[in-house]
Amino acid sequence: MDILSMHAQSQPDKAAVVVDDLTITYGQLEEDANRFANALLTLGITRGDRCTTVGYNAPQHFITSSANRKIEAVGVPMNYRLTGPEMEYQLNDSGSAAVFCGPDQLETVASVAGRCPELRVKVAWGVDAVPDGWLSFDEVLQGGSPEHPGMDTGMTGASMTYTAGTTGNPKGAYRAQGTDPAVLFTYIQLLQMSPEDRHLIAGPLYHSAPAALAVINTALGATNVLMRRFDPQRALETIERQRCTTTFMAPTLLQRIVDLPDEVRARYDLSSMRVIVVAAAPCPHDVKVRVHELFGEVLYEFYGSSEAGINTILYPHEQLERPGSCGRVCEGNEIRILDDLGHPVPQGEPGEIWIRSNSLITEYYGKPEATAESMRDGFFSVGDIGYFDEDGYLYVVDRKRDMIISGGANIYSAEVENAIHGHPGVADVAVIGIPSEEWGETVHAIVQPVEGESLTEPELRAWLADRLAQYKHPKSYEFRELPRDLAGKIRKRELREPFWAGRETKV
Numbered sequence: 001m002d003i004l005s006m007h008a009q010s011q012p013d014k015a016a017v018v019v020d021d022l023t024i025t026y027g028q029l030e031e032d033a034n035r036f037a038n039a040l041l042t043l044g045i046t047r048g049d050r051c052t053t054v055g056y057n058a059p060q061h062f063i064t065s066s067a068n069r070k071i072e073a074v075g076v077p078m079n080y081r082l083t084g085p086e087m088e089y090q091l092n093d094s095g096s097a098a099v100f101c102g103p104d105q106l107e108t109v110a111s112v113a114g115r116c117p118e119l120r121v122k123v124a125w126g127v128d129a130v131p132d133g134w135l136s137f138d139e140v141l142q143g144g145s146p147e148h149p150g151m152d153t154g155m156t157g158a159s160m161t162y163t164a165g166t167t168g169n170p171k172g173a174y175r176a177q178g179t180d181p182a183v184l185f186t187y188i189q190l191l192q193m194s195p196e197d198r199h200l201i202a203g204p205l206y207h208s209a210p211a212a213l214a215v216i217n218t219a220l221g222a223t224n225v226l227m228r229r230f231d232p233q234r235a236l237e238t239i240e241r242q243r244c245t246t247t248f249m250a251p252t253l254l255q256r257i258v259d260l261p262d263e264v265r266a267r268y269d270l271s272s273m274r275v276i277v278v279a280a281a282p283c284p285h286d287v288k289v290r291v292h293e294l295f296g297e298v299l300y301e302f303y304g305s306s307e308a309g310i311n312t313i314l315y316p317h318e319q320l321e322r323p324g325s326c327g328r329v330c331e332g333n334e335i336r337i338l339d340d341l342g343h344p345v346p347q348g349e350p351g352e353i354w355i356r357s358n359s360l361i362t363e364y365y366g367k368p369e370a371t372a373e374s375m376r377d378g379f380f381s382v383g384d385i386g387y388f389d390e391d392g393y394l395y396v397v398d399r400k401r402d403m404i405i406s407g408g409a410n411i412y413s414a415e416v417e418n419a420i421h422g423h424p425g426v427a428d429v430a431v432i433g434i435p436s437e438e439w440g441e442t443v444h445a446i447v448q449p450v451e452g453e454s455l456t457e458p459e460l461r462a463w464l465a466d467r468l469a470q471y472k473h474p475k476s477y478e479f480r481e482l483p484r485d486l487a488g489k490i491r492k493r494e495l496r497e498p499f500w501a502g503r504e505t506k507v
Contacts, residue, residue: 003155004030004066005148007221016218017059018198018242019226024059026221031146033066039144040071040098043121047072047151050094050160054078054087054109054206055102056228060125060137061205062218064100069157069178070149073098076160076172077206080105081469088112090162091119094172094365100137103127110134155181155219160365161208161306163410170415172365173208173306179215183309183332183359187216190313190330191300192275193246197222200238200247202230207408208306209279213248232256236268246275250408251283252439258290265294274298279310280408281440282396282507285323292320301326303394305382307374309359311335312394324504325393333357335394336379337387350387350397354379384507398506402492404433405507406441411472413443419467420445420460420474425453428482430490431474433507434499441507445474446495448482455479 004026007014012027024032045051051073053064061077068075076094078087080102087109091099095118101109103126110131113119124130125137156178162170187193199217201224203210217224225242227235230253238244249257254276257265273295279302291299301314303326312335314327329335337351338344345351356379364370374380383401386394402413413431420429428448433441449455457477464473483491500506 001155002070002148002153003219004033007218011221014221015223017062017224017226019057019059019228022059024062029062029066032063032141033070034146034148035141035144036063036067037070037144037149038147039140040067040073040121041149042144043098043140045071045073045098045121048074048158049097050074050076051098051100052076052078052091052094052096053100054080054105055100055125056080056104057201057205057226058102058125058228059226060100060102062214062224063141065157069153070151072151072153072157074158074160074174076162077211078162079206079469080204081471083466083469084108084112085467086469088115089169090172091116093169094160094162097121098123100125106131154178155184156215161206161211163306171367171370173361174363174365175359176362179212179309179359181219184216184219186330186332186358187212187310188220190302190310191216191246191277193217193220193222195220195222197245197275198242198272199224200235200242200244201226202235202247202249202253203408204229207250207280209248209250209277209304212309213246213277217246230256232260233264236260236265236270239270239273240268243272245272246277247273248277248279250280251278251287252281252407254278254283254291255287255438258287258294270295275300277302279304281405282324282326282505284437284440285320288319288323302330303327303396307361307382308355308357308380311355311357314393322393325389325395327394328392329394334379335388338376342376345387347390348387350385352381352400353384353386353394353396354381356380396505396507402431404431404441404443406433406436406443406471407439409471411443416443416445416468416472416474419464420447422467423455423460423463425450425455425459427451428490430482430492430495432492432496432499434476434496435503436475442475443472444476444478444499446478446480446482449479 007026008030016026016029017024098121122134160172160174297316302310303312304310312327334356336354385398386396404411416431427450434444436442
């Protein structure tokens, strides 16, 4: 069942995607997706091939993702903030056969594409001239047939979303069969989505949550209103002008909206907004209170991950009553709180969160050991620590693994440490997350220089410039000897404790 084709037949003139003054109807999106899908088949892309898309939010994301699904290729969104070496790693790790690239990322992707031996098709949009060996998106589109490719595809396609890696390299969270339609319908009910919605896509489509909400709204036949890049005042303008009814925003984006001056926020009619979904990081209670004051009782919060989908839900009327909680377990899911030996902990005591979900990934692509490490008796863990209260509400209080969530983006300390370690003046380094009112957490590095060496912060910032995406860079540094246990392991908890002392959670 091709859900896009169904909407194109039943409501061809309804807006599917709105970007600024551009409107793409369901009929037009269907034709463009068919053309691109057939062109890909002609170029040798077929079932199971991985196809990477990278670029600021644009209509091309909807065309390429729909085309991938129509020919059963695997969509691989890529973070547009990555450096060249990071992009090269992801293209090679995924074994991508095709890359579809926006204008702002073209120079970087083109500089590494020659070192990606499986990359056969390279397509760029939004540029007057493409590099040698590349194809123009518009020309590819015009060269494909508008007829449906004929494959019997599901509502959602296979996908691979990259998450940060505990061992230093990101991992591809691979769903070979896409998302079960029954799970989609559950999400629709949980979040009160409707075919009449005008959904504001404020976050980047390489992130799993904005992408998932875009899939849900397209499956519903609703209208997606796309922001190319987030700006808080522009978001309010768009809500008013487009009469947006739903959106997903990470806590940092909501923080930036409520931090606008009162006189700015007062200019806009926000009465159309009835559902704001927040996730990707713990949302501060103060932000929830201010969102409630600005928008009314519209906030839905969930606890989830790229690997396991939505696992809990906290409804609008519960937001101010249950500070610190991310809700109760969704129907069809199961959560266990276990100690290090795999035994259940008493109610109210923290332990590792293990999830049984209908939307679990198939595997970490090409990484059987990492997949096995995260699985236990059909349950999956991303290493979060939490507890249930007496009413069954979940609270996430810490992380077992060294992950930092800054502005909704996952950053693993091992990746940052590996990059800093490469500097010849560094003897050792520990990277931790420290509290930030704006970002939730920021990256902090404690560096132990080689004996006799004198290291400076500007020197390390210059070293990292071409090695790590800017958002992964430490915002602050210390230079000193690192504390270790008897086995020689760095005592990270001791390093984190002074920064988090007196706070209810360590995340």
